[in-house]
Amino acid sequence: MDAGDLSSETLVRAAFHRIRTLDGTLHAILATDEARSIELARKADARLQVGERTPVLGLPVILKDNLHWSGLPMTCGSRVLEGYVAPYDATVVSRLIVAGAVPIAKANLDEFAMGSSGEYSAFGPARNPWDPSLVPGGSSSGSVVSVAARYAPLALGSDTGGSVRLPASFCNVTALRPTYGVLSRYGLTAMASSLDQVGPIAATAEDLALAFSVMAGLDPLDSTSVDLPGTERLARLQAAELKGLRIGLPKEYFADGLEPGVRSLLDTALRVFEDKGARLVEVSLPHTRYAIDTYYLLCTSEVSSNLSRFDGVRYGLRVPVPEGGLPEMIAQTRDRGLGDEVKRRILLGTFCLSKGYYDAFYTKALKARTLIAADFHAAFAKADILASPVSLGPAFPFGAKTDDPMSMYLADVYTVPTALAGLPCLSMPAGFTGGLPAGIQLIGPALSDVRLLEVAHAFQSLTRHHLETPTLSA
Template identity: 75%
Template sequence: MAVGMAVDWREGLDAGDLSSEALVQQSLDWITSGEGRLRAILALDESISLALARKADDRLRAGERSPVLGLPFILKDNLNWSGLQVSCGSRIMEGYQAPYDATVVARLLAAGAVPVAKANLDEYAMGSSGEYSAFGAARNPWDTARVPGGSSSGSVVSVAAGYAPLALGSDTGGSVRLPASFCNVTALRPTFGVLSRYGLSAMASSLDQVGPIARSAADIALALQVMAGRDPMDSTSVDLPRTEGLTHLQPRELKGLRIGLPKEYFSEGLEPGVRSTLEAALKVLSDQGAELREVSLPHTRYAIDTYYLLCTSEVSSNLSRFDGVRFGHRASATRLTDMIADTRDQGLGSEVKRRILLGAFCLSKGYYDAFYLKAMKARTLITQDFEKAFETVDVLATPVSPGTAFPFGSKTDDPLAMYLADAYTVTAPLAGLPCLSMPAGFTNALPVGIQLIGPALFDVMLLETAHAFQSITHHHRDTPPLFRTGANHGL
């Protein structure tokens, strides 16, 4: 089975050469054959998906057209799909079913897209590697001894493995971009507010954003134009300018494009193979007439500290609702306080507990000013760094990660080393900016991603720039050895 491109399937559906039912059945069959090895999926309902596919085929036969009509997609299991489980990768959500659709899911359904499965994730989206799911880690299809990246591990693996051409994840500090880099797919974190978060289980409310995942920028454009826009159920949502540019995404003219290279991102700590791969990708852009300029984001050195102080503080507040009183797992105890304590102890994993405790400490009396308030001030300085940089450049290009996908277990005993994997991905979310990861090439047979960051609400420009790069390169079309040779590649 070939790994599908959404734009190719779109053409086939519109021409009548493909049917949604056949594509959805193919997705379900591939999930069945691959899940014993990749562990990317937590739940599905074949009868519902096939029924929706048949309705999509009826709409196609009636002459209806939409960007995603008939296309299968997969959603991270912290997004609501009414009637199916929403586990957030946690035991504490045992037995809980979503009572309504998330806005982004509802908009895709209304446009005729067909959900086929709920994807694995780090528990409550807290993780950079994909190793913290209560239901076992998803596997990187390029090398199953290595992590897929997190927290949107299952969503990214699903696209890389060909389960579906589109997937939804969530990105708080890098959770769609980091796994996209590790697994050779494209993922967008839109400007904060462009995609409604209604129906997304909250982790850190000032940072969370839904992120579409696909093989290419052109594929992402199909889904983004359907999902984007203000939602009365999310007061932080905003309208996206230039959505008409998503209908038939055109490559941006690279000649004269000013690309900023933050010197803080290309310093010590970047693995040599990643550096050389990025340099080759940047040369492709400069050969097409793009102008590469060194810029400085001087407060980047505070980004990890700032992010984890703010993120854990918001985590400690948001996760207080999971107490066994209203839904999910409930421990047996005679006293209410014991029941809540036991429920959380039994139902939450070690990384979630660690972040709750860190956040509670940051917000506690006597430490709020020293930690949380100071982090808020640092966030402002980081935002101002970006504003100044965009006075002289159109887009920033950076690494996604200091290295490639690392072996399972190599960082789980060192939380700080795990957090430093996010060094290049947390800054843009702190400033609310759009950013994406796209395939840049390979080192030692492992994928390397390049990150593009744009000014706020320049999401379409960012996709057009990525599309220009992908129009003259082939990295995003490269598939894991499993698909090229038929070998199991250790699966």
């Protein structure tokens, strides 16, 4: 496009053609407004023609359907938001549009971003483009599938406990969970406010950096937002110097349960770093064994609070109740509009916050969170970054874990500790095991997001896993 050989309008029309061709199988997309997207593409072309350049000018982008894009329906993958149309843009969406990016679709997701597999959407699951009989991972399933299937070069998801990183590993793309606060949460539907982060998804770390460069930074509409140092390096990302880099390997992350094929891929990936002069050092995160329990106590507690607003009174679904009054209307609306996994988490969270249990569960979980964060702080005294698996194994079949919620929750065992600590981390392709992709996770200290992307770019400059794409047909 910079050379004038391709217009944004041509690219956007091609994206819609690919969606129409493939999405009957993959079911990654929930809503589009093609005419509006074409109009935005034409505006981008006009800016290109007068010589204007931004890192994302004219590029199509997919938005997870828990991000507000004014004028389009926003469902959060739930029936309870039936009829709701976004009245404003999320900050990250408006910043992309101002920079000339072209939103083209709203992507499927686990209901209210609650899920690790993509199976909990009220509108049916998205499917893994490498094998449609397998889950794509969640909750940002549709966003990740859209990038993996090459609907668009960029998508936005959200990551509360691993929701962009886990599907990125399952689908062979690259995804970043930034330091908490670096990307504004204004316009992102709250699931667990102290954990939620917008997460960009792309084929490569270099592409992630382009999008990140126009979205990151302080937002007066989000009191938790922070500025990120080094953003001027994002638009022209350079590969980090790997010689002398200390890569910490948490011993608790390489214990029993990790599938041999994934372990082999990680060993091979780490040798790439070693061959360029990086040094592997063992570190310990001793409170890792409490991370899943801590995460789900805190997450469900915040879910219980945040989702109380979906009651049929102000917006979305309302179940008419001729008799019984307001309490019965609210009860029946929530019963009909919310799925089983959402109800489960609301019940767990309400229990944790109830009188007599608040101190026993919620307060103790807050203390455990502090200890988990302190473990990472100590580890970064010995290492510059940490490397770990993203998941115990590659993508699994539909239905394999839905009858066992604890087994499903354990899919996030390597991703929730960093969310609790508010640290930047990314998932990038590490290779294939049994014909299926699996990723490696890089973790950095707070506000080291740019450095983390530079290290990932260095790795991807030396490997080709991220260039592999699935064979797709209608």
